Amino acid sequence: MGGSLALALKAAGYPSPITGVSRSAGTRAAALQARAVDGATADLAAVVSSASLVVLATPVRTILRQLPVVAAEAPVGTVITDLGSTKAEICSAMAELPARVHPVGGHPMCGKESSGFEAADASLFRGKPWAICPVAGVVAGAADRVRALAEAAGARVLVLEPAAHDRAVAAISHLPYAMASALASVASQSGGRAASALASSGFRDTSRVAASDPEMMLDVFLTNRGPLLEMLDGVAGELGALRAALAAGDEAELLRWMETARAARDMLQGAGGAPN
């Protein structure tokens, strides 16, 4: 996602030079060749010492480890933001940083299952929501710089409290991942030999996010446990009700269950959500 952001900013004529940081020499070479970045290095601390805006585009728990390193090396007044999938733990850690740096939580809603610079896409953020979580006590101008960055990449900014963000993304991103994954496991165990041959767009779409990077999702789950545990219990209740109605052949209850779900989906997709 860091590579996509650099490409998007260059495509939009973003005025500041961009230095990419990656441990992978292949990623650094590819980013330079694509002119996504003006420079590339493996040394985060060194490049941060001359940065005015730092974007951390790593998994959540790596961001938590990087924040104090970046804050220690960055010049006075540097804005530090991130692209991490959960915000409560990151914004708590940001609030503990020394006052000489200006942290702002961020999360663009545009993940894809593929990763690495070869999957980078300058249009990844276009029209997508980008959540910004201001950190208490930080100058308002810091959030304004992150907003300008997000808008330069084509995203539409929503300002949210970290807890509200994490509950919302548990519902519309982390729970879908859990459901897609459970579906994939059960379908492969139980569908028989014909399942793969018959799989069409419905299975492809419903299971797509199960292809997400497990290392990234592990961090997401471990830093969003409360909302996720609650929603997994909600799903167990919904599927239990469906199972009971199906076992009993209760047509009225099955129809009610299905109609409730369809209305819920219409509601979530209709009001500001992505198009159908």
Place this chain on the structure above:
Amino acid sequence: MGGSLALALKAAGYPSPITGVSRSAGTRAAALQARAVDGATADLAAVVSSASLVVLATPVRTILRQLPVVAAEAPVGTVITDLGSTKAEICSAMAELPARVHPVGGHPMCGKESSGFEAADASLFRGKPWAICPVAGVVAGAADRVRALAEAAGARVLVLEPAAHDRAVAAISHLPYAMASALASVASQSGGRAASALASSGFRDTSRVAASDPEMMLDVFLTNRGPLLEMLDGVAGELGALRAALAAGDEAELLRWMETARAARDMLQGAGGAPN
């Protein structure tokens, strides 16, 4: 789906005249105007009396009611097929029809959530799997005629036993619908006000099939209870294991669970499945 089939056959230059049957005057007029059909009527029994091939494109339990009516009115040698989503009950009913008609179970894997002739699409079947379930004791030429019809519409035919078909579609179609629906209900109850604003392609795709027609899905569920109940139990087990690992903060088990699911999804999508 009947409208889409008529459009696809006309686009492919299918040689026989096609008569559409619908209770809706609006649907009949629209199909005639689009030249999807050569004639249109509300009277199934009357049109069947001069048909050589009858395609039942109604929900499963309507097909079960229509089969004896069609068999009673059809000329000797008429081939009767269907587009129903489950095959075991339909093929059992087909096996009971008088020997003067030639029934063949069929199921194109290309549903969409929208219905009615206004959603009809001549390219709906192109490249999609179309399951054919021959009925014991019926002349082989009957399945050949259905295969020719499916291939004229652009589909690729798979011949399956009804039980294998129903198990496979439980895994790759009916279970995904149950999961998408449970997800939509829980996300709308638990996600808070920001959920709709942040919903992006992941939620859209994972929940898409929750928009399916409940009346159609009710018939599907009631005629595929055995495999579905077993797979709902499988999902409860998978999500229960995830919940336990998450509650315990068991990183190794979470990672194993996620990697197993990703491998299962790769396997199902890789071998003959739809492209990613």
